[in-house]
Amino acid sequence: MHTLWEDRYAHRTGAMQDSVIRELLKLTQLPEIISFAGGLPAPEVFPLDEFRAACETVLREKGSIALQYGATEGYTPLLEMISRHTARYGIKVTTENIMITSGSQQALDLIGKIFINRGDTLLVEAPTYLGALQAWAPYGARYLTIGMDNDGMITDQLEEKLRSGIKFIYVLPNFQNPSGVTLSMERRKHLVNISNQHGIPIIEDDPYGQLRFEGENLPSIEVIDCQMNENDGDSYSGNVIYLSTFSKILAPGLRLAWVIAPKEVIRKLVQAKQGTDLHTSTFNQMVAHEVGRGGFFDRHVLTIREVYMHRRDIMLESLQESMPDGVRWTKPQGGLFLWVTLPDHMDTKKIFLDAVKEKVAFVPGESFYPNGGGINSMRLNFSNATPQKIQEGISRLSKVIRTHM
Amino acid sequence: MHTLWEDRYAHRTGAMQDSVIRELLKLTQLPEIISFAGGLPAPEVFPLDEFRAACETVLREKGSIALQYGATEGYTPLLEMISRHTARYGIKVTTENIMITSGSQQALDLIGKIFINRGDTLLVEAPTYLGALQAWAPYGARYLTIGMDNDGMITDQLEEKLRSGIKFIYVLPNFQNPSGVTLSMERRKHLVNISNQHGIPIIEDDPYGQLRFEGENLPSIEVIDCQMNENDGDSYSGNVIYLSTFSKILAPGLRLAWVIAPKEVIRKLVQAKQGTDLHTSTFNQMVAHEVGRGGFFDRHVLTIREVYMHRRDIMLESLQESMPDGVRWTKPQGGLFLWVTLPDHMDTKKIFLDAVKEKVAFVPGESFYPNGGGINSMRLNFSNATPQKIQEGISRLSKVIRTHM
Numbered sequence: 001m002h003t004l005w006e007d008r009y010a011h012r013t014g015a016m017q018d019s020v021i022r023e024l025l026k027l028t029q030l031p032e033i034i035s036f037a038g039g040l041p042a043p044e045v046f047p048l049d050e051f052r053a054a055c056e057t058v059l060r061e062k063g064s065i066a067l068q069y070g071a072t073e074g075y076t077p078l079l080e081m082i083s084r085h086t087a088r089y090g091i092k093v094t095t096e097n098i099m100i101t102s103g104s105q106q107a108l109d110l111i112g113k114i115f116i117n118r119g120d121t122l123l124v125e126a127p128t129y130l131g132a133l134q135a136w137a138p139y140g141a142r143y144l145t146i147g148m149d150n151d152g153m154i155t156d157q158l159e160e161k162l163r164s165g166i167k168f169i170y171v172l173p174n175f176q177n178p179s180g181v182t183l184s185m186e187r188r189k190h191l192v193n194i195s196n197q198h199g200i201p202i203i204e205d206d207p208y209g210q211l212r213f214e215g216e217n218l219p220s221i222e223v224i225d226c227q228m229n230e231n232d233g234d235s236y237s238g239n240v241i242y243l244s245t246f247s248k249i250l251a252p253g254l255r256l257a258w259v260i261a262p263k264e265v266i267r268k269l270v271q272a273k274q275g276t277d278l279h280t281s282t283f284n285q286m287v288a289h290e291v292g293r294g295g296f297f298d299r300h301v302l303t304i305r306e307v308y309m310h311r312r313d314i315m316l317e318s319l320q321e322s323m324p325d326g327v328r329w330t331k332p333q334g335g336l337f338l339w340v341t342l343p344d345h346m347d348t349k350k351i352f353l354d355a356v357k358e359k360v361a362f363v364p365g366e367s368f369y370p371n372g373g374g375i376n377s378m379r380l381n382f383s384n385a386t387p388q389k390i391q392e393g394i395s396r397l398s399k400v401i402r403t404h405m
Numbered sequence: 406m407h408t409l410w411e412d413r414y415a416h417r418t419g420a421m422q423d424s425v426i427r428e429l430l431k432l433t434q435l436p437e438i439i440s441f442a443g444g445l446p447a448p449e450v451f452p453l454d455e456f457r458a459a460c461e462t463v464l465r466e467k468g469s470i471a472l473q474y475g476a477t478e479g480y481t482p483l484l485e486m487i488s489r490h491t492a493r494y495g496i497k498v499t500t501e502n503i504m505i506t507s508g509s510q511q512a513l514d515l516i517g518k519i520f521i522n523r524g525d526t527l528l529v530e531a532p533t534y535l536g537a538l539q540a541w542a543p544y545g546a547r548y549l550t551i552g553m554d555n556d557g558m559i560t561d562q563l564e565e566k567l568r569s570g571i572k573f574i575y576v577l578p579n580f581q582n583p584s585g586v587t588l589s590m591e592r593r594k595h596l597v598n599i600s601n602q603h604g605i606p607i608i609e610d611d612p613y614g615q616l617r618f619e620g621e622n623l624p625s626i627e628v629i630d631c632q633m634n635e636n637d638g639d640s641y642s643g644n645v646i647y648l649s650t651f652s653k654i655l656a657p658g659l660r661l662a663w664v665i666a667p668k669e670v671i672r673k674l675v676q677a678k679q680g681t682d683l684h685t686s687t688f689n690q691m692v693a694h695e696v697g698r699g700g701f702f703d704r705h706v707l708t709i710r711e712v713y714m715h716r717r718d719i720m721l722e723s724l725q726e727s728m729p730d731g732v733r734w735t736k737p738q739g740g741l742f743l744w745v746t747l748p749d750h751m752d753t754k755k756i757f758l759d760a761v762k763e764k765v766a767f768v769p770g771e772s773f774y775p776n777g778g779g780i781n782s783m784r785l786n787f788s789n790a791t792p793q794k795i796q797e798g799i800s801r802l803s804k805v806i807r808t809h810m
Contacts, residue, residue, distance in 0.1 A: 003606070003643065003667045003669070003670070004604055005520075005644075005646075005666075005667060005669070005670050008572060008573070009519055009520060010518070010519060010520055010522045010525075012518070013519050013673055013676075013677075016673070016676045016677060016680065039474075043469035043473055046468060046469060046472045046473075048472075051464060051468070051472065052461065052465075055460040055461075055464070056460075056461075059453055059456060059457045060457075063451060063456070063457075064448035064451060065448075065658075067448070067451045067453075067657070067658040067659070068445060068446070068656070068657060068658050069445055069658065102507055102660070102682045102686075103682050103683055105680070105681065105682050105683045106682040109680060109681045109682065113415070113417065113418075113543055114415055114417075114421075115415050116415055117416055120415075131680075131683070134679060134680040135680045135681070137680065138680060139415070199409055200409065201408070201413070237408055238408065239408060239409040241410075251472035251688075252472070252473060252474045253470075253471055253472040253473050253686060253688045254472070254686055254688060255682060255683070255684070255685065255686045262408045262410060264408070264410070264411065268418055268421070271418075272421060272543070274539060275421065275510070275539040275540045275542065275543060276510065276511065277508050277511040277682070278536070278660070280660065281659055281660045281686055281689055282658035283656075283658045283689070284686055284688070284689065
């Protein structure tokens with residue numbers, strides 16, 4: 001059917017595509033499929049009682065504020081809560097260093113809007129977070145990729161990469177989506193050192209940092225940057241934009257996340273956000289603040305870690321038991337994902353089709369490589385399915401993989 | 406303080422500015438100021454009890470869905486509710502013609518993202534909605550403006566304007582923000598006729614259509630377009646993209662709105678939205694659906710209309726009583742705003758500064774003219790302040806204006 005809109009699309013829509021993950025998420029809704037494809041939290045850990053009580057309190061005590069328009073920056077008491085949380089790690093942060101976003105996806109979009117000119121080159125890990133690639137595609141980003149191993153981004157490659165005019169470095173240091181690996185302490189320092197030397201700033205995307213099951217907590221890139229650069233003034237003025245979210249420690253259905261950045265960057269982000277969605281739901285911000293009062297998140301992450309660690313263990317055991325020789329996988333110390341690598345000649349896109357027939361799903365690894373690669377790899381999510389389904393799903397997946405060996 | 410971000414902003418940020426309205430909204434938070442500047446609904450009409458009950462029901466019955474990630478298009482039962490609502494007006498609309506957005510502001514941003522190339526010219530009313538200008542500035546839109554009178558856009562000027570290569574026409578037909586005027590039936594037909602003849606599609610922004618206090622309901626531009634063009638198939642495939650919102654009939658704090666468009670446009674909007682914020686809060690969508698079941702909105706708009714009509718009447722009476730000769734204003738049949746025009750030599754930006762000293766606020770009209778104009782005009786909101794404050798505020802404003810006559 002012809003409409004007058006058809007030949008009017010902007011050039012940038014050429015870079016926009018239906019996401020593989022989006023199409024896969026549709027499959028996860030079929031009850032007979034065991035899906036390791038999405039990035040969904042376990043619904044069993046949603047704090048429904050606390051959430052219900054918080055809705056009730058907010059509506060009873062401040063209903064007319066909660067349902068009204070609010071400030072673009074965010075709800076001040078929530079900004080203050082995030083500021084106190086961040087200050088724990090030794091960062092001098094005021095509410096002017098923080099903006100609330102409608103999920104971290106929006107932070108990525110707004111960062112694209114204020115920083116990326118068509119043709120700008122960004123340095124990203126390979127593999128990297130697919131949502132960032134989708135957010136930045138309409139702005140015409142190009143990518144230079146840096147390899148990863150079990151200690152995260154291989155920072156020895158940085159100097160060479162940074163010679164070619166990079167706008168910023170994008171890094172997911174903790175339990176990276178999609179690989180599950182964590183950037184080592186040594187490499188964190190190396191990354192900050194080199195980025196400072198070359199004058200290239202960093203976007204640190206940290207949705208899972210609080211979900212560490214084992215091993216030592218490592219300081220964020222932002223903290224290390226603060227330690228290396230003496231900052232004057234009382235507010236954060238470093239070279240890192242830090243992103244985190246309530247999606248994993250409370251609930252993704254709220255679409256609630258935050259950015260920490262120098263004041264001037266926040267000011268630009270606020271201008272961009274105002275034209276984009278005015279502000280994030282006042283009600284949701286107030287409910288998250290109400291749930292979080294009295295240290296709830298600190299207690300709640302203990303529950304989440306326990307559930308996810310158990311599921312990770314079940315998945316690792318199941319992989320160990322059933323996968324054929326030549327298949328390798330990462331052993332994440334936290335987060336939601338692990339990464340499976342098959343022998344070189346195998347193509348997980350082809351395996352995917354057979355896997356869905358056998359009622360198990362994953363994301364083919366190639367999706368996470370902006371410049372190609374990862375054909376023989378896949379991302380598995382271990383947070384969403386129950387332990388029993390994880391065992392059954394990995395068993396199904398192993399059988400499918402064996403037929404392709 | 407120098408950071409590495411400072412010299413890295415994208416060119417498009419040059420077009421982004423702190424909004425006048427945004428700065429003015431800050432003033433509205435000072436309790437001593439009577440503000441006619443914002444566009445805030447009356448908090449007195451928020452249906453707090455229904456909202457509380459709906460939160461409770463949604464969390465009790467479907468908590469694990471409400472707090473989880475959801476589909477980018479929106480929550481299906483809410484799409485179905487909107488589809489039924491729209492079908493009442495004789496439009497063949499399926500859920501594939503609808504997408505939920507995080508407020509209409511997001512719909513404007515996404516429309517910019519998928520349609521506007523740098524330098525594209527859009528035809529807008531003068532004055533027009535400031536939020537649209539802000540949404541489209543980063544995409545590099547240029548504007549051609551069309552004059553308005555008490556019957557809305559002066560469609561006799563259309564043919565000439567459309568000769569110069571217009572991407573689309575943007576129109577707010579009902580109780581326009583900022584002018585308060587409504588496009589007459591004759592002109593609606595004229596607009597659709599000419600846009601069809603010239604092959605230029607239309608964005609119809611209709612946040613206030615349901616808030617008519619008096620006079621006859623007029624069909625939307627989309628309905629008229631459907632009537633003029635025989636559409637085959639069961640879904641909407643016309644030349645209009647229609648926007649509306651829950652902000653005025655339920656609560657703006659939810660950030661919940663919808664777009665109706667041909668399927669192919671919705672598909673592109675969904676792709677764009679996915680990179681922008683993944684989806685709109687599942688919880689908020691489910692609560693709005695729960696509140697709206699059983700025809701609540703139809704009943705609730707009666708209450709809102711009554712309250713707003715009363716406030717409009719008070720404002721019109723107060724203007725009549727206290728404004729000096731030579732001051733004119735529109736008499737809206739619905740909505741939230743009216744428009745005041747002072748004698749030609751006066752500048753409302755200058756008057757604004759004095760008004761704030763006298764503790765009354767408005768928006769200077771110039772902000773609503775993308776290519777300049779409206780220096781002697783102002784927008785007044787009558788929905789938010791109580792009747793007593795409206796009387797007092799107009800009295801203060803009249804005094805300030807008199808000192809400038």
